[in-house]
Amino acid sequence: MGSQAATTSVNETGWAASLRLGFEHARGKTVLRHREQRGPLAVQRTFHPEGDVCHLYLLHPPGGVVGGDRLEIEANLTDKSAALITTPGATKFYRSAGAQAKQIQNLAIDSGSMEWFPQENIFFPGARIQLSTTIHLNGDAHFIGWEINSLGRPTVGERFEQGEVDLRLRINRDQRPLLIDRLVITDIESQQGTATLRDCPVVATMLATTATSDELELARKIAQENPDANLGFTLVDGLLVGRYLGESTEKARNLFIQTWMAIRPSILGRDAVAPRIWAT
Template sequence: MRAKRRGQDSVIADLRQEGALKALFPRVRGNALDAVFLNTSGGLTGGDRMVIAAEAEAGAHIVLSSQAAERGYRAQPGEVAQVDVTLRAGAGARIDWIPQETILFDHAALSRRLSVHLVGDGSALIVEPLVLGRQAMGETVRAVLFRDQWRVWRDGALVFADAISLAGDATALMARQATGQGARAMATVLLAGPAAAERYGRLRLDGLSGASLIADDLLLVRLLANDGFDLRHQMLGVITALADVPIPRVWRL
């Protein structure tokens, strides 16, 4: 999908959708274009592929979220679900990628790739929360394959790269002192744009979570929590501090 600036508002310039992935457009609450993605298949398993591409043209603002938590289900041996997201923001534009949690079940296999391309003073807020099973249901993730790769370019130059890999017993991996110290849920948040340094001072983090101002225009936040409920409470505060518009209604507890 692509959005453009019309007066003070951001509106749809182009939209294409197919397969199980659909886009919904709630009633606008401000000048940004709100888009909510829905995976009508109900989740991801080995062999599935989901591709999302969104562009905010010069001066436009897109806020993208998901209608519900994504689910990574048990995959057959050797099969890995693929998710590719490409975001572009032109000069003076902003794009917010704020999907709800991805829940990984035992024996899930998921590989994600996120590419962000910024022009001039274009900005992006990226939020990716991850939950290892549903603790309230007594679920334990003993075998999983999860890869998450982020790349951010500004005017063609690579300014940020990050990768997370979980392979094997995720519960044991997250129990280690140097990884999660027993956390069952985590999130990575990145604000790339001129407001990063100023928004850094607004953050209030809990427990093992932390933030790093990598550059004046690049702020990274890592969140850790005991479960998805605690993680969401942390994220609501972080998103409120970093966003320019109200949190999408689908995020409200």
């Protein structure tokens, strides 16, 4: 399965960990050809529940991120490969004593398709975190993915009253930007404006490339069928963008899964096959 390094590193204030993955198409299916890991980031073995598509689960054994941690995740697809990447549970970002934690994710699709479906990020009050995701597409490469973020834990009445969350999301095709998105939250007030989060603790974004007005219509139909949800979709230059604001990460995830199941057949030419772990 390629190379693997399993050394553990701790910097002066927290963990330094990295995971680099390389996928290729060989003998009729996508395989994980390269894996290089350092620190507490790992993967379970790959699955092929739909034949050629490689399903993979990212693992972060410590179960949470604290101030000073630096996590780097890189995934590369070549040779018309197809991968679906998810996580077994939420990523929790805990209160920091002062140092900022960083999670940097670079996803590159030279040829083929990537589906990026991590479970939600939960930012505990007092956390200081920069979460940066960049998607690099070349040619006619496809991407469908989402990010679901919870400011505090609304299910127990906890709000993100202090700290700093810096969310950065960028998608490029052939080195030209399709979307540059940034949201910085520092306190309750920065969540309350009508032009920001409207006092909603859960904010989520879904992206799908090479979309058309047909996929936009399918996505908007799901939004119309859920009028109680703050869910909307737009289409710009072939990029379908979905936005959710609300109180529930489960609601956001379920709506995005419905959307994915509706648009996947026309974008990727495959019926939706949910990862096994979503049913546990």
